[in-house]
Amino acid sequence: MVIEVILSMKIAVVGSGYVGLVTGACLAEAGHKVFCIDNDPAKIRSLRKSQVPFYEPRLQAILSRAQASGHLKFTSSYSSALKEVKAIFLCVGTPPTKSGKPNLNYLEQAITSISQSCEPKKTIAIFIKSTVMVGANAYAQKYLKKISKFHNKLIFASNPEFLKEGNAVMDFKHPERIIIGTDNTYIKDLSRKIYKKFDHNPSIIQFTAVESAELIKYSSNAFLATKISFMNEISRLCDAVGANIDEIKAGMGADTRIGNKFLNAGLGFGGSCFPKDLDGLIMNYKDSGLESKIAEAAKHVNASQLGYFLQKIESNITLKNSTLLVWGLSFKPETDDLRESISIKLIKTLSKKVKNIYVYDPVSMKNGKKLLSDLHNVIFLKHQYEKIGGCDALILATEWKQFQNPAIEKLLKLKNRLVFDGRNFLNSELLKENNLRYVGIGKK
Ligand code: UGA
Numbered sequence: 001m002v003i004e005v006i007l008s009m010k011i012a013v014v015g016s017g018y019v020g021l022v023t024g025a026c027l028a029e030a031g032h033k034v035f036c037i038d039n040d041p042a043k044i045r046s047l048r049k050s051q052v053p054f055y056e057p058r059l060q061a062i063l064s065r066a067q068a069s070g071h072l073k074f075t076s077s078y079s080s081a082l083k084e085v086k087a088i089f090l091c092v093g094t095p096p097t098k099s100g101k102p103n104l105n106y107l108e109q110a111i112t113s114i115s116q117s118c119e120p121k122k123t124i125a126i127f128i129k130s131t132v133m134v135g136a137n138a139y140a141q142k143y144l145k146k147i148s149k150f151h152n153k154l155i156f157a158s159n160p161e162f163l164k165e166g167n168a169v170m171d172f173k174h175p176e177r178i179i180i181g182t183d184n185t186y187i188k189d190l191s192r193k194i195y196k197k198f199d200h201n202p203s204i205i206q207f208t209a210v211e212s213a214e215l216i217k218y219s220s221n222a223f224l225a226t227k228i229s230f231m232n233e234i235s236r237l238c239d240a241v242g243a244n245i246d247e248i249k250a251g252m253g254a255d256t257r258i259g260n261k262f263l264n265a266g267l268g269f270g271g272s273c274f275p276k277d278l279d280g281l282i283m284n285y286k287d288s289g290l291e292s293k294i295a296e297a298a299k300h301v302n303a304s305q306l307g308y309f310l311q312k313i314e315s316n317i318t319l320k321n322s323t324l325l326v327w328g329l330s331f332k333p334e335t336d337d338l339r340e341s342i343s344i345k346l347i348k349t350l351s352k353k354v355k356n357i358y359v360y361d362p363v364s365m366k367n368g369k370k371l372l373s374d375l376h377n378v379i380f381l382k383h384q385y386e387k388i389g390g391c392d393a394l395i396l397a398t399e400w401k402q403f404q405n406p407a408i409e410k411l412l413k414l415k416n417r418l419v420f421d422g423r424n425f426l427n428s429e430l431l432k433e434n435n436l437r438y439v440g441i442g443k444k
């Protein structure tokens with residue numbers, strides 16, 4: 001019989017947003033004793049009641065279980081959380097600044113609070129999970145040196161996260177790679193212990209230079225964003241020459257060198273990561289006296305894809321005095337995150353041109369109402385078909401599963417029998433067979 005040695009240790013996670021909570025809950029479930037810290041006392045109060053302040057599948061359940069087992073605690077007090085801690089994960093926000101560089105204010109505040117709250121005798125590893133520009137770990141170490149006499153005991157390492165919103169818990173529990181940027185042998189050993197439950201045989205942990213780990217994060221997101229923009233550009237050529245983007249995707253995706261993921265053409269990418277990380281990467285090039293033609297192009301194509309779709313809409317329907325139905329508000333399915341959501345941009349643009357827009361999203365209505373409260377002709381529905389008979393056309397903006405096989409008899413109530421599929425998600429043939437007009441992207 002194999003007896004598993006549980007390598008449990010005390011860990012602090014700073015920042016109880018979506019990365020911090022997923023990290024904290026999953027590490028606690030793996031047997032570690034985790035303290036999640038956040039400056040917002042209201043957030044800590046609700047987290048103590050196991051209330052997650054945003055929609056992320058599976059997170060609520062895993063968080064409640066970890067809390068019930070006593071492995072996961074929430075606090076605003078750095079000193080209690082950091083007492084005898086072996087590792088700290090920094091998961092604070094690094095929102096974009098005007099220049100495109102991520103804002104490091106929260107990171108600096110967290111480092112300051114850490115330095116004021118612990119007097120380590122042994123090395124404490126500080127893993128930066130927040131997405132930062134290349135060079136940020138070195139900057140953090142220098143910053144710490146300025147403010148703390150313990151800078152030789154508090155050692156930074158880069159540990160980028162690869163969590164997709166909507167699937168973050170599964171991504172954490174079943175990673176394809178764990179990247180640790182450090183040259184410190186103690187931290188390497190510690191990392192192996194922390195991630196033991198999530199590692200494989202052979203190990204999927206890759207130890208790299210700090211700068212490489214930072215750049216792996218940016219390059220991964222920029223590469224995925226580029227794949228999407230490439231397909232979006234191909235979709236425009238498909239429209240021009242009569243090819244079908246679904247067929248192109250299947251044909252290209254069958255080549256394992258290309259891979260069949262992240263090839264979906266549509267309205268383009270949104271969210272808090274791809275747009276921001278492309279900008280961060282571009283700034284890294286600039287700071288190094290270089291130019292990034294590919295990242296710039298991916299950004300440019302993405303910025304123009306909504307306009308391309310709006311042209312399609314305008315060439316099929318007279319917008320003045322029309323009433324539209326929009327399905328989907330979030331930047332992608334399985335999240336209520338509206339940051340950089342293309343759907344929100346679409347609604348804002350169209351609301352100036354039409355009479356009314358009815359909108360429906362399975363989980364983002366509350367956030368949507370807040371964000372669009374100043375648009376008086378945007379009306380929030382209780383369910384996806386409500387008011388459909390009063391609408392001229394439907395626009396699908398986010399590919400939530402519940403939109404995939406719509407009730408045809410209900411769609412036939414649309415005055416113009418017109419469906420714009422911004423995510424190439426619907427069964428176009430079925431709609432056309434049923435006398436609906438279908439407009440996708442890169443296909444007829
Ligand atoms: C992305 C990465 O996928 C994660 O690996 C990374 O950890 C995360 O950023 C981050 O940096 O924190 P996320 O932004 O949650 O994750 O969402 P994705 O699933 O990557 O989708 C991003 C955008 O691309 C969405 O707007 C989505 O609709 C769009 N997309 C995705 C497409 O337009 N086509 C595709 O084929 C795939």
